[in-house]
Amino acid sequence: MKIDKTYEGSFHIVGGDFSRAGEASTELKTIMLSVGIEDEVVRRVAIATFEAEMNIIIYTPAGILRYSISPGEIRIIAEDMGPGIEDIELAMQKGYSTAPDWVREMGWGAGMGLPNMKKNAG
Amino acid sequence: MRLKEIVITNSRDSEAEIEWACATDLMSDVLYYSRGNSVLITGLAKQQAIRTSDIADIKVVVFTRGKEPDRQTIELSQKKKITLLITPYSMFTACGKLYEEGLRCCPE
Amino acid sequence: MKLKEIAEILSLKPLTPAEGPDLEREVSGAYVGDLLSDVMANSEDGNIWITLQTHVNIVAVATLKNLSAIVIVNGRMPESDTLDRAVSEDIPILLTGKSAFETAGKLYRILNARNLQG
Numbered sequence: 001m002k003i004d005k006t007y008e009g010s011f012h013i014v015g016g017d018f019s020r021a022g023e024a025s026t027e028l029k030t031i032m033l034s035v036g037i038e039d040e041v042v043r044r045v046a047i048a049t050f051e052a053e054m055n056i057i058i059y060t061p062a063g064i065l066r067y068s069i070s071p072g073e074i075r076i077i078a079e080d081m082g083p084g085i086e087d088i089e090l091a092m093q094k095g096y097s098t099a100p101d102w103v104r105e106m107g108w109g110a111g112m113g114l115p116n117m118k119k120n121a122g
Numbered sequence: 123m124r125l126k127e128i129v130i131t132n133s134r135d136s137e138a139e140i141e142w143a144c145a146t147d148l149m150s151d152v153l154y155y156s157r158g159n160s161v162l163i164t165g166l167a168k169q170q171a172i173r174t175s176d177i178a179d180i181k182v183v184v185f186t187r188g189k190e191p192d193r194q195t196i197e198l199s200q201k202k203k204i205t206l207l208i209t210p211y212s213m214f215t216a217c218g219k220l221y222e223e224g225l226r227c228c229p230e
Numbered sequence: 231m232k233l234k235e236i237a238e239i240l241s242l243k244p245l246t247p248a249e250g251p252d253l254e255r256e257v258s259g260a261y262v263g264d265l266l267s268d269v270m271a272n273s274e275d276g277n278i279w280i281t282l283q284t285h286v287n288i289v290a291v292a293t294l295k296n297l298s299a300i301v302i303v304n305g306r307m308p309e310s311d312t313l314d315r316a317v318s319e320d321i322p323i324l325l326t327g328k329s330a331f332e333t334a335g336k337l338y339r340i341l342n343a344r345n346l347q348g
Contacts, residue, residue: 018170019169021170021173022170022173022174022176022177023173025177026173026176026177029176029177039158039179043158043177043178043179046177046178047153047177047178050153050173050174050177051150051153054149054150094306095282095284095306095307095308096309097285101266101287104148104264104265104266104283104285105265105266105267106166106168106170107147107148107149107164107166107168107170107171107174107264107265108148108149108150108170110148110150110151110264110282110283111150111284112148112150112151112153112154113150115154116150116153116154119154143331144329144331145262145329145330145331145334146264146282146330147263147264147265147268148264148282148283151264151282151304155304155329163331165263165264165265165268166265187268187272212261212262212272213261213262213263213330213334214259214260214261214262214280214334214337214338215338217262217330217331217334217335217338218334218335218337218338218339218342219338220331220335221331221332221334221335221336221338221339222335222338222339226331226332227328227329227331227332228329
C-alpha cells in the first residue's frame with residue numbers, strides 16, 4: 001500500500017432500505033481507488049464491507065459503517081442496533097441463514113455473508 | 123474469449139474480456155466465488171445484481187429468461203460501465219451454450 | 231433419461247437414503263435457479279433442479295412442481311429438516327462439489343445428446 005496518510009469516514013445505513021443497498025460500499029470502493037489502493041485489496045475490502053452493509057439492511061433497524069484507511073491497514077467497523085447473532089459458530093457455516101423468504105427472493109440471505117467477510121478480511 | 127463470440131442474444135457489441143462464468147441468483151455467492159473478469163449469469167434482473175457486479179469487478183451481466191430490467195437497473199449498469207445483456211434462454215440453457223463454447227466457472 | 235444415469239455420469243452423491251426416494255425416475259429436462267418464485271413459475275414437470283439453496287422450502291417447491299430431483303451445488307449441505315422433508319415427500323436430493331455453471335454445462339450436453347430440452 002503506497003499511501004502516506006490516514007483517511008477516515010463513515011456511512012449511515014438504514015435497515016430495510018433495499019433501494020440504496022450497496023451504495024455505501026460502492027462509495028468506499030471509489031474512495032479506496034482514488035487514494036491509490038491496489039485493485040485486489042479494494043475488491044476484497046469492498047466485498048467484506050458490502051456483506052456487512054447488507055447484514056445491517058436485512059437484519060437491523062439501522063447501523064453505521066466506519067472506515068479507516070491508513071498506511072499498512074484498512075479497518076472497517078460495522079456497528080448496528082441489533083438484534084445480534086445468536087449462534088456465531090452456526091452463522092459462520094456456509095449456507096446457514098435465518099433470512100426470511102422475501103430476502104431470499106431479493107437474491108440475499110443464502111448464508112454466505114459471514115463466510116464472505118471472513119474470506120476477504122485479514 | 124471475446125464477448126461477441128459468446129453472445130447469446132442480440133446486444134450491443136463489446137470487447138470485454140471474459141475468462142470465467144458465474145451462474146447464480148444469490149448475490150453473496152457472486153461475491154464469494156466470482157473473479158474479476160467473469161460474466162455473471164443471473165435470473166435476478168434487479169439493481170442488486172449490478173451493484174454486486176460492480177463491487178466484485180464483474181464487467182458483463184446476463185439476465186436470463188428475457189427479463190427486462192427496470193430503468194434504474196439499466197441506468198446503474200451504464201453508470202458503472204457494466205455491459206448488460208438479456209438472453210431469452212433459461213439459466214440452464216444459457217450455461218449449457220456457454221459451456222459448449224468452452225467457458226468455465228471461476229476456480230475457487 | 232433416468233435420474234440414476236445422470237447421477238452416475240455427473241458423479242452426484244445421493245443424500246436421501248437408498249430406501250427413501252428412488253433414482254429410477256425419469257428426468258424431462260433441467261432448471262437452474264435460486265429464487266423460489268422463479269422456480270415455481272418456470273420449472274417444468276420432471277425437471278431436475280440445480281440450485282444452491284438448502285432451505286426446507288426447496289422441497290415444497292419440488293413437490294408442488296413435480297420435479298424429479300434437487301441437485302445442490304458448490305458442496306453445500308442442506309439443513310436436516312430439508313432432508314427429512316425430502317424423504318417424506320419422496321424428492322431425491324443429490325450433492326455435488328461443482329458449481330451450478332459446470333453442472334448445468336455438462337448436463338446440457340448429456341440431455342442434448344438424448345434430445346431432451348432444458
